[in-house]
Amino acid sequence: MAKVLPMEDIEDFEEEDELDMVSKHKLEEAAGKHDRVSLASSSSGDSASATLMSSHAMKMGLYSINLGTKFGQRMHAAHMLILPLIPVFILLAQNGTNYATFILQAEEITNVQDQVSNAVDLSTLAQKLQEERAAVALNIFLKRSPTDDLQSLQNLVTNDVDIRKFTLFQTFNATDTVLQSVTTWPDIVWVDFFETKLKFQIQHSIFRTKIREGEKSIFDVLNWYNEIINFILDYISLSIHDSDVSDFYRYIIGFKNLLRSVEYSGKSGIYALRYFSQGTIERHHHHEFIRFEILRKEYLNQTFNFMPELRVEYEKAAKAQLYEFAQSLVIKLETYPNANDSLVASVGYFSQLLEYAASTQKILDGLTQGIEKFVAKELARFESHKTVPLALLIILALFIPIVAYVTLQATTSMFNDILLTRRFSEIYDEKVETYKREKKKTEKLLTDLLPRQIIHQMKKGKVPEPESFNSVSIFLCDIVGFTSLASESTAHQIVDLLNTLYNLFDIRLENYDVYKVETIGDAYMVASGVPEVNDHHAAEISKMALDLLAKVVTFEVQHKPGYRIKLRMGIHSGSCVAGVVGTKIPHYSVFGETVEIAGLMEATSEPMKIQITESTMVLLEQSGSFNYIQRDQTTIPEKLGNMSTFWLIGRSNAGIDHNNQQNGLTHEKEL
Structure with missing residues (x-):
């Protein structure tokens, strides 16, 4: 109730x-x-x-x-002084934070600048070691003496590469020169010979001596150079941190991926040289070549994903080279074109490999210059931006004593x-x-609790007289299986459930021209056309019923997760009498056969369905905005005679009003 x-x-x-x-x-x-x-x-x-x-x-x-006390007045004055300064302190904190942020970002950019500079030195060393690896492999595959020059092989070169510079003596010297210029050595303490630059130079010199004396096979060479180059590249990847500044991360990731791509081209090149020099290649070596080639292309594509502008430059250089074509020959195990013997094929591929490495290194150099320019630009930007919060900090610091003085003067007169x-x-x-x-x-x-017009009458001391209404619509619903649900729940849980459900219903009722009559247990009664007469009561009560049915679909019982309640609903239109019952606890209620038939419609309805009588259907037919179907068979008390009932199933598209279009409250959409 x-x-x-x-x-x-x-x-x-x-x-x-x-x-x-x-x-x-x-x-x-x-x-x-x-x-x-x-x-x-x-x-x-x-x-x-x-x-x-x-x-x-x-x-x-x-x-x-x-x-009324001196202490209270002092406290009030303190409040008047502190409160106006709170926004000032907030601005101070905000600008102080901004200033500190710009300082930290400038330091971060400076650190990145140093990291990039060191990475460039190490990447140059890695490039020279890659060239040294290729030169050693060429000499081993062609079985040439370390002291032999490559003048005789230059005539076999078909591009602009001068392979005469790639004797062991010259490549060793070039690597040593770059090694001496490296100022920051990788801190790889877990590798003994990499702990200092001097230890590495000694170890690498010993290895070179064994190469000259023919004590190292091509696989020893490959393993050694791959290991030390990987150490350097790993250090570069870890030493340059991915900064959050602007889109700087694109440059860093592109730089790292391009270095990896160049390295995998060198690794696959060793196996390709072996293939062209011997005319054959072992199966597992061929698989290694394909793996390195896939990794080379993958890192290259990753570079282009982050730096699309580099793709055009790369493709322009690739069109003028035969490197990609030569790589495909090794994959397909085909012979080098226009090569009468293995020497021509080896030298031809070696020159293509060097040309590809040079063009890729050119792109890498351009990317390095782009990084350095970007870092310098960002550093200048942060240096200029930090002046604004610094100026505001000074202004606010000067403003505080002024505010304090004015506030104290104002509070004194209060x-x-x-x-x-x-x-x-x-x-x-x-x-x-x-x-x-x-x-x-x-x-x-x-x-x-009571209609407004009834309240006005009772305020004037009048006893409201019962009224007869010729045409109203009554809606009744109750919860299916409520008795069983109540037996499985505590009284507190049932009260919470009904409160939550009825609060949901009450909120939805505010959107329609209806009046909530009463609730008895799990029964909920609503009327339209009473106490205020309207001609569209059947349509209003039907829209409300569809709305409530749609909301129940998604309603969850808090103390029984997964349990969905179901409602039976009934509507009937007809005449009734309404009035206030009782004096101590007055209550506005409706009476008559219409209420009984509406209750019968609810009692004989089915779960999650709305049963309406023919009189309600006739009124809805006039509006033309609802869909309904006749019910096949239902049990009706004999005193009511033959009665046709219908299922209200939804609203037609023509009848959906603007509010329902905005809120998505149609029954069909909810289901």
Whole structure:
């Protein structure tokens, strides 16, 4: 049963207008009394003021301040001083944070600048080691002496590469020169010979000596160079941190991936040289070549994904070269074109490999220059931007003493007779606002329980007479299996469930021209056309029923996860009598055969369906905005005779109003 107010509350509601005047007179009397006390007690200092203000403490959240005491006035002055400065302190913190952020970002860019510089030196060393590896492999495959020059082989070169510079002596010297220029050595302490640059030079010199003496096979060479180059590349990848500054990460990732791609081209090149020099290649070596070739292309594509502008430059260089074509020959195990013997094929491929490495290195150099320019630009930008928050910090620091001085001067003049008079005015305003809020609460509570026109009649002392309504629509629904659900739940859980469900229904009812009559247990009754007459009551009650049905589909029972409640709904249109029943606890209700038939429609309905009578269907037919089908068979009491009933299944497209289009409340969409 819906909660209602006793008659005493309605009488209080009727007399609320008188309260405003009474409160006003009381406050005026209090203010006048204060004036008299102030005049009579002026010789006693602050005691009268303190006595008067002790009952009017200022609330400050969790505590209050008594303005009638010196301590309270000092506290109030402190509040007046601190509160205006809070925004200033916030701005100080904000600009201080911005300034610190710019400083940190500038330091980060400076660190990245150093990291990039070291990475460039190490990448140059890696390039020379790659060339040294290729030169050693060529000499081993062609079985040439380390002291032989390559003049005789230059005539076999078909491009602009000068392979005469790639004797062992020259490549070793070139690598040593670059090695001497490296200022920062990789901190790879877990590898003994890589702990310092001197240890590496000694170890590498020993290995070179064994190469000259023919003590190292091609696989020893490949393993050694692959290992030391991988150490260098890994260090480069770890030493350059991926910065969050702008789109700098694109340059860094592109740089790292391009270095890896060049390295895998060198690794696959060793196996390709072996194939062209011997005319054959072992199966597992061929698989290694294909693996390195796939990795080369994968890292190259990753570079282009982050730096699309490099693709055009690369493809332009690739068109003028035969490197990609030569790589495909090894994959297919085909012979080198126009090569009469293995020497021509080996030299031809070696020159193509060097040309490809040179063109890729050119792209890498351009990318390195782009990184250096970007770093310099970002560093300049951060240096310029940090001046703004610094200037604001100085201005705000100067502004604080000015604000403090002005605030203290303003608060000094507040503690006088004008302040007390103003305080009484504020107290009066607060009382009025409190009264208005309570009045609104009472009005809302009454209008939720009784129709507004009934309240007005009862306020005037009239007893509302019952009214007859020729055409109304009554809606009833209840929860299927409620008894079983109640037996499996506690009383508290059932109350929470009904409160949640009925609150949902009450909110939806506000969108329609309907009136909630009452709730009894799990039964929910709504009427349209009463107490205010309207010609569209059947359509309003039907739209509401479809809306409630749609909401129930997604309603969850909190204490039974996964359990979905189902409703039976019934609607009937006809005449009824409505009026207020009771005097101690008045209640507005509806009576008549229409209510009984609506209850019968609900009782004989099926779960999650809305059963309507023929009279409701006729009214809905006039609106032409609803879809329904006739029910095949139902059991109707004999006293009602033959009765056709229908299932209300939804609304037609022509009948969907603008609000339903916005909120998606049609039954068909919810299902």
